[in-house]
Amino acid sequence: MKGKIGVFICECGPNIAEKVDVDKIVDEAAALPGVAFVAKHKLLCSEDGKKFLKEQIEEHGLTRLVIAACSPKAHESTFMKVCEEAKCNSHLFQMANIREHCAWIVENKEAATEKAIRYVKAAWRRVGYHEPLAKKEIAVNPDVLVIGGGITGIEASLLLAHADRKVYLIEKSDALGGKVNEFEKIFKNMENTADMLAGKISDVEKNSAIEVFTNSSIEEVVGFLGNFTVTVNKKGERTEIRTGTIVVATGYDSFDPLKAPKYGYGKVDNIYTGREFEVLNKSGKIVGKDGKTPQSVAIINCVGREEMGYCSGVCCLSSIKFARYIKEKLPETEVVNFYREMTLPDKGYQKFFEDTQEKGVNFIRVKSVTVDNSDKGPMITWQNDNGDEHRNVDMVILSAAMTAVNDAETIADMLKISRDETGFFLEEHQKLAPVSTATEGVFIAGCAQGPKNIKESLVQAGAVAGRILSLLIPGKKLEPEVRTSYISEAYCIGCRMCLEVCNYGAICFDALKHVSVVNEIICRGCGNCVGSCPSGAVQTKQFKDIQIHQEVVEVLR
Amino acid sequence: MEEYKPKIIGFLCNWCTYTGADLAGTSRMKYPPNIRIIRLMCSGSVNMTYVIKALLDGADGVLIGGCHPGDCHYESGNYKARRRVAILKKILNKLGYDEDRVWLRWISASEGKLFAETVTQMVDELKKKGPAPIENF
Amino acid sequence: MMPQVITIKKSAEEGIKEFCKVLLQSKKVAGVLALTRKNRSAYYSLVTDPAKMDETTPLAPVMPANAATLLSRLTWEEGPPQPIAAVVRPCEERAFIERIKLQQGTFKNLYIISMTCGGVFPLKLLAQGEIENNLPQYYASLNKAETVENIRDVCKGCVHFIPCNADFTIDMLGRNNDSECAMVVNTDRGEELIKGIEYSIEKRDTPLLRGHEDKKMKGLIEHREKVGEQFYGEYHFGEPGMAGLSSALYKCVGCHSCSRACPICYCNLCNFNSEQHDTRFSKFASQLRKSGSVRVPPDTMLFHIGRLNHVSISCVGCGMCEDVCPVNIPLGTLFSEISKALQSIFDYVSGKNPDEDIPVSTFEEEELTQVQ
């Protein structure tokens, strides 16, 4: 057994002492080979306890440490700090959880003691096979690159720039603003988009910390959190941008109604998609292709809902907004809104809906709708409980589902982030980490993550900004996980099973040596590669096979 | 003759089941002391060799605890674990070793109660089965 | 695609040699990997000179090594610079496909010639120079599409005797190939390869190669299914407490020959030979205290169960392990039967479909929920 092992048993006040025969553990531990010092203490995590611990380590020149106390989840880091202060490598240390896993779950003191002793011995056996690990530190670049100059990208950029972060804002079109640009007004208060957007855009232009790239797209992304290098292509002219984090705010596309022929899009005249109608409306004159003012307009909801398999949750509200556009500009025109379920979450939207009804918009709930040509213009056929009904209108607006942007896949590949079955980018955890992704340092916000309205998008922009500001602080170095995996060149045969199971793209293949290699800065130490490697060429530091085998052998004694 | 105490090795995911076990402790739930817990970062890091070794070294049962589907701290470690366990169990079964001595369970950090119940249940099951009839050489 | 058939007025073996010669002469391929058997010795040869094809015996019913391992080396890593043809048995081809999935080879510039397989004789028979005497009855049973006597046990229980991905296949089972043989072109790349070769090539839309649905083949498959299980039963594998396994493994000398001969065991250094598995003295000591008696060297069980766990998902049941075992442990039966059962839960057949992932390298969210 290498070095001098110290074993400390914490009584945790009465918590452990009452349930476990601490002295017995002390005796047992003292008899173990390689153990140079054993002591118990009232409360090791207390200031006094930590002081005691430090003194003992130094006095007895202990090089390896076993602490039997509470769960490592509670105080591992506490004691690791003490180790460092006492110049004993904090990874030559193993905790035995004799509180949560022994004292507190067993009535019988004898049994609890016996189990505790097993755990202590296992920790003692294991720690003998621990290896000192050096703390890693990498300098980080605090800058941020935002992909997508829509409302979400703009908001995130502004928030970050306000905290003096350099922001690179990449927009593929020739102007900022994204889809929202096309809107004349936004629900529910029907205020002018321009007022809101123009202000933000000019803020961006005024802000020297934000560098805007229009007509640009990203071509290549290499590196990792704190040290990305992104190649941006602006009309063929390439720039390499160094950045610490990346925000994906690429927004959404609309469902292509040609994929759902029953709505007659492309076949029947005077059918507009929601976005086409926004443009038409913003032009100031709501007229059909024939230039005539429509006497009647049908708005059809849920276009693409079955096809895509989800409800975007926004289209209903936009469709109401369309109705309001029409009523404002052409009070005489009859507006019929065909819907299946009205999705009106959140406060205020219900009222928005009712007000619109009062303004004479006719909402008809249907099972399904089809649109066909007729000599009297578009003919709507809908089914509801009393069978089929027909009528003609002068104009049809298809309120279509929001879908993932068509280049989502290439972006996902470049950034090594995943997409869900709907094609939108996948968040790291739907509840706990809704704006971060599998790739550390890459964030998603707004409709890139899934259908959202403007408000929700801005909330996410804020969330991302917050995450980034707290993740990378200028001048502060990043401490990557040191308990990472590594691959022995001698054992590896290059089957790349580990590459396939790694969720973080932390393993790459060295074609020259024909072995796989772990990038220990990206690796998060989950050990999935270890589970997959038949030859044991992959090992995770502090969780090496041999350490686990030894632990198993000892607890089974 | 003293009563038979089955030995269980628990390979528990640090983020869910292990924390669940902690919770069982902090909420002072009582369950049999038979389980010996080995802390790992993810159920997906459980190399089946560990399990085989544990069984051969005298464990009467092995419990592998991971996060519920969709909740894996590392995205999908639990699904990979499930495949490996399936394979191992099938093999054990074909070899005439009672595969039901190896348990895979999804227990979250908040399910201390479930953990305690699982262990209690496993111990009962194993007591019914008696010592694992396995020859290690 | 309408299957093409190359008919050659020669016995099957001569036919294949002829065909390979033509491929070499017409520079369609730069080399041919084929078996060569000289009385007591058998080995694969890499032939580049057409004339040297005569020395080979591509259909010799022996397997000195599973060719998959050799093909890995021949196609390492981007494949050979010029095309190569290899005459291999279905289980060798399947093993190679598994190895491809494990990044240990590629089909690039490689053409597979295979046959509906009658199985191979154990190496012992070869070492004793007994192959010659057994050939007549071998071909006799083959013509009747029956299982040959004294072939490897695994062959007797093998149901994958029809190649799935070979570019060319000679139908051997239930057909007399003494004077004329027919080679079916199964793939587009195969067809591509033989373009411009003047040979009596007929096209026919009814495949000449008997598939799994053929009545005779069905019968043989069903029969063999039973035989395999029967062997498994005879060795009492599957008896409670691994009794069968232990009694079979006591005599294991720990040479790990099985793993080296296995075409699926592709590791550089086997985990169970690595220092991760060195038994510390303390372990011996504690075992000794426990039971007063420890077998040395240890970990025999661990090795075999561990290997099962590693390879059985890809095992093709070629039987090399059993054949090289110096103490005749029925490993072939053990592994092939277990892998059959195992692969069925993923409805996966090792080496059948090159585009299918090995189940351990992927997962599905909605599966195996019973395991929880």
Place this chain on the structure above:
Amino acid sequence: MKGGILNPDNGFEAAVKNFLKDVMEKADIDALLLPFKNAVGDSFEWRLVTADKLAEASVVPPVIAVNGARALSSITRSGKSAMKIAALMRPCEARAAIELSKLNQCDLEPVVLISMDCPGAMPLQDYIADPEKVEKEFEHAAREWNNELIRPICRMCDIFTCTESTWCDADIHVALPETENNAVAFISNTDKGREVLEKVGIGREEELGDWQKKMNARIEERKAARKKAREELKQHVTGLNSLSDTFGSCINCQVCRSVCPVCYCRQCLFNSVKVHYAPDDYLLQAESKGTMKFTPDTLLFQTGRMTHMSVSCVGCGACEDCCPMDIKVAQIFSIAADETQKLFDYIPGKRDAPPPLRVYNEQELKEYET
């Protein structure tokens, strides 16, 4: 040669077991490493046991299933042994163990190595095929010192005992003086051995009578057999071509290597990607003759292995026992080994002689310079 003589009333085996029992009690040995018949009786295995298991041990098993040196190495290789072990094995196994200790693969410090007069061993595969039959044959062979029945490699083994002319360097050697009352003699070769004999109260200075003559006679027999075998094999195994014929049927399974007690590498060089070429290299190679054996490494492996281990080869025959193609590996290797060992007057398994490849002498081997 002198030693201590016991006159057991119930035979060799019992005598040795009693001796071992004494050793455990009086020479504070904690464990024994001995061969046992396995649970189903189809082969033998090594077991590390306490005194109470001694009865079931088989002192001279008819076969060498696993070379004792490998067993001893696997116990003592990793982690200092906290207990003292007495190990009883055949001379070739004991010598292999000493070789391994020189190569740091085996720690003999806590071990009392005991060897015994070896009548030879039977072919492993024969035994597995029919234990009873081979068991009988072995009894006969052991009683009569009948060379016909035992393995070819044993027939030409001349280090099967411990006399002045040829010896085994185990701490203690158990000799079998063939007097009427078939007494058993214990010869100590090392201080450790002497100490142990002292503790168990066995004298060391008794004359061993005509045992020595008999053994010397047998040694001569074996030497002759060896010479003959060498001549015969010379016919086959000279020059690479004939060597390739000899190993023609080798399928490169490398079992010979993995059962070899002195082939201690974790990963054999000849089984690693280090000996793999690019495909085009193979094609080029093939083109030179129009065809080539594939895999090409068979000969490389055999000859390479020879260069690696032949100076340490003790001729235990494990390789031949396990060869699936019935190649005379052991015979060929041990003949070749004679030559390489002669170069340095090295006898593997002799204590304190450093392995030739670890040392050099400026004045030696001049003849190879020109």
